[in-house]
Amino acid sequence: MEILQTVLEVLTSDNITLFSICSYIFSAIEIYLFVLILSTLSSTFISLKRKLIVVISLVIIGFIAQTIIPSPYYSFVNLIFMLLLPIIILKIPILKCIASAICLYLISFFFGVIYLVLYTAIFNCEANIFKDILIYKIVFSLSIDLTLYSFYLLFKKFNITLDFIDGFKQHSLLIFNLLLGFVTLVLQLIIAYLYFDYIPMTLNIFSSLILLLYVTISIFSLYRTSKLELTTKLLEAEKLYSKNLSTLHDNIRGFKHDFNNIVQAIGGYISSNNMPALKIYFDDLLADCQINNNLAGLDPEAINNPALYSLLTDKYYKASKFEVKIELTVLTDLSCLKIKDYELTRILGILLDNAIEASSKSNDKKVNIIFTKDKHIDRNILIIENTYENKNINLDKIFEKGFTSKNTDDKNSHGLGLWEVRQFLNKRDNLNLHTTKNNTYFIQQFEIFNK
Numbered sequence: 001m002e003i004l005q006t007v008l009e010v011l012t013s014d015n016i017t018l019f020s021i022c023s024y025i026f027s028a029i030e031i032y033l034f035v036l037i038l039s040t041l042s043s044t045f046i047s048l049k050r051k052l053i054v055v056i057s058l059v060i061i062g063f064i065a066q067t068i069i070p071s072p073y074y075s076f077v078n079l080i081f082m083l084l085l086p087i088i089i090l091k092i093p094i095l096k097c098i099a100s101a102i103c104l105y106l107i108s109f110f111f112g113v114i115y116l117v118l119y120t121a122i123f124n125c126e127a128n129i130f131k132d133i134l135i136y137k138i139v140f141s142l143s144i145d146l147t148l149y150s151f152y153l154l155f156k157k158f159n160i161t162l163d164f165i166d167g168f169k170q171h172s173l174l175i176f177n178l179l180l181g182f183v184t185l186v187l188q189l190i191i192a193y194l195y196f197d198y199i200p201m202t203l204n205i206f207s208s209l210i211l212l213l214y215v216t217i218s219i220f221s222l223y224r225t226s227k228l229e230l231t232t233k234l235l236e237a238e239k240l241y242s243k244n245l246s247t248l249h250d251n252i253r254g255f256k257h258d259f260n261n262i263v264q265a266i267g268g269y270i271s272s273n274n275m276p277a278l279k280i281y282f283d284d285l286l287a288d289c290q291i292n293n294n295l296a297g298l299d300p301e302a303i304n305n306p307a308l309y310s311l312l313t314d315k316y317y318k319a320s321k322f323e324v325k326i327e328l329t330v331l332t333d334l335s336c337l338k339i340k341d342y343e344l345t346r347i348l349g350i351l352l353d354n355a356i357e358a359s360s361k362s363n364d365k366k367v368n369i370i371f372t373k374d375k376h377i378d379r380n381i382l383i384i385e386n387t388y389e390n391k392n393i394n395l396d397k398i399f400e401k402g403f404t405s406k407n408t409d410d411k412n413s414h415g416l417g418l419w420e421v422r423q424f425l426n427k428r429d430n431l432n433l434h435t436t437k438n439n440t441y442f443i444q445q446f447e448i449f450n451k
Contacts, residue, residue, distance in 0.1 A: 355386035
């Protein structure tokens with residue numbers, strides 16, 4: 001009985017040491033919940049090791065900041081590092097970090113106000129007293145953390161993400177608008193927390209609702225802009241498809257018109273038993289047919305990714321200028337690849353440019369592109385095979401910065417492509433690239449794991 005009485009006295013006292021310890025514990029829990037919410041909303045796989053690194057780093061920074069910087073200004077230091085560390089360590093884009101932090105603070109603020117009003121009424125005490133008593137602090141913090149965890153489970157279950165934010169790097173005004181909203185939100189939270197007993201509840205709620213409306217409109221503007229850009233990409237893909245169909249139609253019409261002449265020519269070679277000339281004629285005819293086959297393979301229903309379709313179409317026409325034959329095989333759903341379109345097109349664009357250029361210098365100008373899915377391991381595989389001339393190329397050096405097999409004095413414009421690919425691979429845990437070669441083909445196998 002005495003033990004319970006002692007525990008109760010400790011919990012209802014204003015013991016500064018215990019209060020500080022509990023604050024750091026709940027701060028670590030809140031930071032960990034932020035990392036969980038961030039990983040879900042940003043569609044990023046984060047290993048437990050990197051999660052712990054971020055959490056421990058932020059707790060240590062928070063302790064140092066609170067020790068040397070007066071209240072409430074140390075909160076801004078915590079906020080800055082709360083955004084910087086995920087960007088540096090977790091490689092998450094700044095817009096997604098800001099948007100995730102806004103979600104965290106909005107949830108914490110609005111439910112914090114609700115819990116504060118509720119608990120001050122239940123325990124019949126003022127807000128400033130409530131915040132300084134250990135037992136009240138524990139109850140309040142547990143309520144907030146359980147709410148944040150519930151939202152994390154909700155985001156995860158319904159696959160709620162911020163992927164629509166991808167591609168907004170060039171929209172500086174939108175970034176500034178979102179950043180301004182975030183700073184305003186944090187200021188409102190600090191003011192509401194410090195002066196809860198002095199600001200009328202109605203005014204506090206009203207200003208918070210206005211701020212919530214502002215942030216909601218900002219995020220909605222980002223979403224609408226994203227939808228508009230996606231629609232634009234779809235229209236561009238449709239234009240490219242129409243262009244391909246028109247070219248294919250003209251080629252087929254020309255082939256149909258010349259069909260009788262083709263048959264007559266073949267008959268002439270056969271009747272004269274001129275097999276060498278027939279072989280040359282057949283190879284030329286096969287090359288023309290291959291062009292039609294390539295165009296027919298650029299089907300938007302099979303290549304159901306607008307960005308990828310536009311890229312492949314562009315590379316096809318580039319290959320045609322170098323008289324390089326492209327054979328495309330699609331055996332997987334390209335709309336569900338676990339990689340951002342920006343990263344996919346950058347990586348694939350570099351690999352295809354290299355393949356086309358190397359193949360154009362060989363005798364048999366050919367590039368094979370294969371999209372397939374591994375039945376044994378949950379991953380999608382992109383294979384690019386190209387014929388090449390330099391059989392002595394060093395596979396260990398091609399990814400080094402500045403390395404190039406081209407005979408050129410311009411070192412600034414070459415030797416960066418594959419090095420850039422390696423930088424993308426280092427940022428993601430679910431991407432891998434295997435490079436091999438044989439007597440016929442130089443092979444790049446790009447793997448995207450679905451985790």
